[in-house]
Amino acid sequence: MASMRVKDALAADVGSRATLRGWVRTRRDSKAGLSFIQLHDGSCFEPIQVVAKADLPNYERDVLHLTTGCAIEVEGELVESQGKGQRVEVAAEAVRVVGWVEDPDTYPASAKRHTFEYLREVAHLRPRTNTFGAMARVRHRLAFAIHDYFDRNGFFWVHTPIITTSDAEGAGHLFRVSTLDAMNPPMTDDKRGVDWKQDFFGKQAFLTVSGQLNVETYCCALGRVYTFGPTFRAENSNTSRHLAEFWMIEPEIAFADLRDDAALAEGLLKHVLDDLLTHRADDMAFFDERIEKGLIDRLKHVIASPFRMLPYTEAVEILQKSGKAFEFPVQWGGDLQSEHERYLTEEHFKQPVVVVDYPKGIKAFYMRLNDDGKTVAAMDVLVPGVGELIGGSQREERLEVLDGRLEEMALPKDDYGWYRDLRRYGTVPHAGFGLGFERLVMYCTGLTNIRDAIPFPRAPGQAGF
């Protein structure tokens, strides 16, 4: 008989026959001559209850020794449950042990509450817990919904490179990619440094920090494009919101300005939240009950209300008039600190806020200079609990202005040859943003540490598993 997944068994008609395979979550015995086994196989949040009676030939030998984590195969009939808590259960006719837990006393994912800190140390077993099973399914659904939204709106997924030789993307420290012998690298003739010409790519290479510059080229040909892939930052940042390896979604739209960009961000977020609540209602109910009370209502509120657009200059005024004693003073021209962003989105507006038109001095070279000459068409989408979920901008499409910005920031024009070409050959206004996927997962689940929003987190000093 073909095996059935728990998800389908829970929805199947009473009287159906089923073979189920999965892992034991708990076992409870009754002296009435039967054992209850909660079996999960990852297909959905709920486990299914298996009722194994004492007349099974291996009841004494096997069933009574099943512990949390054992892998089993159960064959039987789906029957109406006599107990409360579940509609159907499996009346087992055979229980086969596929894999035992060798020492139940030290099984790292035993049937008790574990802290997230501890579970990070057993990242290979934590997917068996409620929380991390749910996290994995939510991640999948969010990724699916993102692709779905873009596809429906005429976007094309562009696969930008992971390895880049452009060290000028201006977004933090890079991880070097090299095949040279680190102990004894070839040196230049003057012995002053490593001779990168002899390296694999004939020049220095790194892991990408952003696909933006690359995706802009396809934007200026296909019109609506996006990237969705891993990105890397070699920054020594130790916070609950940063990873050294994270996934980023970067749409780029042609013939568009910052307002179009903000509208896209809002449309995308609302679509994926709605899709998630619809398709992963089981996991979301768990996050709502156990991780963050009121989570579902919060997300529904976000879907229902328009995002608040807030020019940076107004944000500064609000902060200055707030009467709050901030650790860092608020003044026009400086970047908003975490505490400022938190105040705006968590206390003042209590909803996502799109801060736009930042001072040019604190933003990247490629952001479009506004007519005031002081600000650039940049935006940050700030959300309660997570902070900066999205960072984006309208790109500078005027070659002479772009060159002026490069010069201002002392960046070598020659390094931006192909990027500048886009402004020389049929340039158009265009805009885009970067959405941190793990931050989205945090925002949607209520998880408060980004290391719990990705299967295998990479952070300074952490790359086990």
Add this chain to the structure above:
RNA sequence: UCCCCGAUAGCUCAAUGGUAGAGCGAGCGGCUGUUAACCGCUAGGUUCCAGGUUCGAGCCCUGGUCGGGGAGCCA
């Protein structure tokens, strides 16, 4: 990288400088169509590492390592 806090049983945590304990988990037994089951018993320890102070250190001091919270950088 900076500031603060922490590290004791498989896990979560107690323990005036003087015999290292509990809850959960685990094993065994009891009870029960159970469902975070319940009741009883039992096992389980190089107190993170290296030094130091002391008659005596889980506790005090110094230096590491690792973890957490916050900050910066950002997504």
